[in-house]
Amino acid sequence: MTHIDFLDSTLRDGQQSLWGMRMQAAMALPVAPILDRAGFKVIDAAASSFFEVLIKYKRENPWQGLDLLMGAIRRTPVRGGMRSNACISFGTTPDALMDIWMRQLNEHGVRSYWIYDGLFNIDKMARLARIAKQYNSEVAGTVIFAMSPVHTDEYYADKVRKLAAIPEVDTILLYDTAGVLHTDRLRTLVPAFVENAGGKPIEMHSNNLMGISGMAYCEAVRLGVKVLHTTVRSMANGPSTPSTESMIRNIELMGYTHSVNGALLGAVSDHFERVGKQEGHLVNQFAEYDLFSLQHQIPGGMTGTLKAQLEQYGMTDRLGEVLEETARVRRELGYPMMVTPFSQLVGIQAVLNVVTGNRYSVVPDEVVQYAAGYYGETPAPIEPDILDRIMAAPRAAEIFANPPEQPTEDELRKKFGTTDDDELVLKALVPQFDLDAMYAAGPTKRDYPLASSEVLQVRQLVSAINAPYARVATESMDIVLRRSGA
Numbered sequence: 001m002t003h004i005d006f007l008d009s010t011l012r013d014g015q016q017s018l019w020g021m022r023m024q025a026a027m028a029l030p031v032a033p034i035l036d037r038a039g040f041k042v043i044d045a046a047a048s049s050f051f052e053v054l055i056k057y058k059r060e061n062p063w064q065g066l067d068l069l070m071g072a073i074r075r076t077p078v079r080g081g082m083r084s085n086a087c088i089s090f091g092t093t094p095d096a097l098m099d100i101w102m103r104q105l106n107e108h109g110v111r112s113y114w115i116y117d118g119l120f121n122i123d124k125m126a127r128l129a130r131i132a133k134q135y136n137s138e139v140a141g142t143v144i145f146a147m148s149p150v151h152t153d154e155y156y157a158d159k160v161r162k163l164a165a166i167p168e169v170d171t172i173l174l175y176d177t178a179g180v181l182h183t184d185r186l187r188t189l190v191p192a193f194v195e196n197a198g199g200k201p202i203e204m205h206s207n208n209l210m211g212i213s214g215m216a217y218c219e220a221v222r223l224g225v226k227v228l229h230t231t232v233r234s235m236a237n238g239p240s241t242p243s244t245e246s247m248i249r250n251i252e253l254m255g256y257t258h259s260v261n262g263a264l265l266g267a268v269s270d271h272f273e274r275v276g277k278q279e280g281h282l283v284n285q286f287a288e289y290d291l292f293s294l295q296h297q298i299p300g301g302m303t304g305t306l307k308a309q310l311e312q313y314g315m316t317d318r319l320g321e322v323l324e325e326t327a328r329v330r331r332e333l334g335y336p337m338m339v340t341p342f343s344q345l346v347g348i349q350a351v352l353n354v355v356t357g358n359r360y361s362v363v364p365d366e367v368v369q370y371a372a373g374y375y376g377e378t379p380a381p382i383e384p385d386i387l388d389r390i391m392a393a394p395r396a397a398e399i400f401a402n403p404p405e406q407p408t409e410d411e412l413r414k415k416f417g418t419t420d421d422d423e424l425v426l427k428a429l430v431p432q433f434d435l436d437a438m439y440a441a442g443p444t445k446r447d448y449p450l451a452s453s454e455v456l457q458v459r460q461l462v463s464a465i466n467a468p469y470a471r472v473a474t475e476s477m478d479i480v481l482r483r484s485g486a
Contacts, residue, residue, distance in 0.1 A: 003257045005041035005227045006244060007079070007203065010272065011069070012044035014235030017207060018282040021053040025065030026448035027275050031268045032072035038268075039259035041227060042112045042138070043073055046080035046105060048087040049340070052429045055438050063108065063422050064444035070109040077138060079112035080105045083340065084124035085375065087425070091341075091366060092374055095124065096409045097428055100421050102128050106135040114173050116142035118337035119376030122162050129168035140203055141169040143193075145176045148335035150380045153192045161196040171201045171227065176216070177339050179209040179287075183219040190223035203227035207239055211287045214242040218250055232265050234273035238285025245269075274450065313355050325350040332386040333370065334378035345370055360389035368399045 011032075015023035035043055051062035070078060086093040087101045102113075113132050115125045129139045141163030143156060163169055174193060181189070193202050204225045206213035217228050228251075229241050236243035248260050276283035329350045336342035345366050353359040369375065371382055371390045382390070390396060413419055416427040426435055 001255065001257050002221075003226075003259075004221055004251050006039075006248070006258060006260050007042045007044060007205075007227055007229045008035055008038070008040040008231070008244065009044045009205070009229045009241050010035065010231045010235050010268070012047060012050075012079070012081070013205070013207070013229070014231035014240045014272075016047070016050070017239035018235060018285060019276065019279070020281075021047075021050050022058065022279065022281065024054065024058055024060055024445070024448070025068045026445045027272075027279075029068060029072055029446060030448070030450070031271045032069055034264050034268050036073045036076050037261070038264045039261050040076055041259075042079045043076050044079040044081075044114075044229070045069060045073075046078065046110055048081075048083075048101065048425075048429065051426070055426065055430050056434050059438045059441035061438055061444050063426070066108050066110075068444065068446060077112040078110050079114060079138075079140075080110040082113050082115045082128055084115060084117040084121050084128060086341065087429070091369065092404045093428075094404070094406050094412065095127070096407060096412055097425075098124075098128060099131055100409060100412070101425055102131045104421050104425055106132065106137060110137070111135065112138040112140070114140040114142045114175075116144055116173075116175065116339070117376065118144055118339045118342045119378065120159050120162075121376045122159075122166075125163070126166045126168070129166055133168040138170050139168050140171045140173040141166060142173040142175050144337040144339045145174060145181060145189075146178075146335065146337045147180055148331075148379065150335055153188050155379075156189065157192040157196045160193050161198075164196060164198040164200050169200065171203050172197045173203040173205060174220075174225070175339075176204070176206040176213070177337075177343070179207045179213045179216075181206060181216045182212065183215060186216060186219050186223060190220055190225060194224040201226040203229065205229035205241065208237045208242050209239055209287050211237075214246055214250065217242060217247055218254065221251065221254065221256065232269040232272065234269040234276065234283045236285070238282070238287045240285065271450075275448065315355065318354055322347075322350050322354050325353050329353065332383045333367075334380040334382045336370070336378060341366065341375075342370070360386065363390050363393040363396070365395055365399060368393055368396050369404075371396075372400050372403075374404055 011023065011028055015021060046066060054060045054062045054065065082098075082102060085095075085098065087098060093101075105113075113128075115128050115132075117125055125141065129141070132139050143159050143163065145151075145156075160172055163172060172193060174190070190202070202225045204217060204220050204227070206216055206229075208214065217225075221228070228247055230236065230244040230247050231241045233243040233245045244260060245262060245265055248258055248262050251258050273283045275281075326347055330336065330338065330346045333346060333349075336346065338346065345364070348364055349360070349367055352362045352364070356362055368390055370378075371387060391400075407415065412428075413421075413424060416424050418424050418427065
């Protein structure tokens with residue numbers, strides 16, 4: 001009987017898609033030990049974008065928060081995300097800084113990674129995989145899915161074959177950021193993955209923006225996918241992944257086995273529902289089937305970003321127009337994958353085109369860098385007239401004449417004035433005034449003010465698990481109980 005593993009994405013993609021990466025450590029600590037005991041293959045939890053957001057908007061030290069989570073999750077490997085050429089939101093990152101970022105995550109105990117690159121810089125992905133393997137960490141070589149005339153099954157088969165040939169890559173991850181994979185396409189795509197993966201397991205991640213990802217998961221499993229990425233129900237669906245609760249039921253009905261203890265998930269889902277509502281974040285989402293998603297292919301988290309940008313100009317009523325422009329810009333720029341940073345680059349250019357009323361009259365530096373090839377080779381050539389408009393940007397000539405520098409690790413330490421690589425990463429992510437404000441806010445908090453009834457519920461469930469790790473959650477609960485007066 002075929003066994004299907006599950007990766008929990010509640011603490012990563014769920015909160016990224018629904019909460020804008022605002023989940024603080026104290027919000028996750030009470031239920032992290034429960035997730036740890038629930039039988040997941042991996043728990044996804046770390047990303048450089050989270051670090052940036054936590055520092056800028058929550059004044060929380062992300063290294064301290066990660067350490068707290070690692071102390072609460074002791075038996076299940078924790079996964080971190082790694083874009084091959086950037087640990088900052090936009091632009092490119094020197095290879096030496098990427099190496100430091102990978103090493104430091106490992107030093108803090110992260111032992112599983114999905115390494116991706118929207119333009120498939122395979123050599124950079126392989127270099128980071130080798131560093132991860134120095135710590136015996138698991139590596140998922142990631143293939144971002146997109147729909148365009150150039151993204152054929154043959155195109156993806158070539159990428160899978162090259163990733164699978166990297167000895168340090170353990171699994172191949174099919175990642176559908178826009179949730180547009182239909183069963184018809186899966187029936188040719190997944191066999192191409194399986195055939196070219198060299199026997200390495202195939203994982204699948206799909207954001208349920210069109211409401212079809214659960215069905216896609218079922219079909220993918222029939223075709224050979226072995227690992228599904230899911231999220232507890234309150235943090236699932238819409239721009240997030242399908243719920244774990246629904247998928248373990250589907251897997252059982254299909255006659256497959258799994259290791260997830262579904263009885264433990266209710267308290268986790270209820271906890272995040274209460275926290276989300278208290279913080280004003282989205283929970284309990286769903287998505288209606290919308291064919292327009294096939295055109296713009298914007299990931300879940302990008303929609304909120306575009307709305308926020310339009311609000312600055314008092315133009316929120318023009319979101320539909322921006323989405324149409326996004327599809328057009330993506331085509332003109334050679335069909336880049338709609339994943340960070342390219343989804344942002346395409347989306348921002350679309351907003352500027354709509355707001356100014358004069359397409360490409362304003363071109364961000366990052367779009368010029370993309371056109372210059374600093375991110376890698378585009379899937380298809382940029383349309384000639386669009387390239388001319390980009391080259392007409394005031395800073396285009398300067399950017400083309402000055403490729404990104406590749407300083408050494410010692411040069412980076414000298415530049416940022418520190419020999420502490422944890423601090424180096426933070427200094428590279430955000431301006432010093434944000435770091436100063438973070439340090440002024442004090443140590444990362446362990447407690448989050450929950451209702452006393454919820455504290456009691458979680459304490460009772462943790463006790464019922466009868467695990468050696470229950471003490472971790474109990475200690476976290478003690479602080480919450482004192483604050484709530486329970």
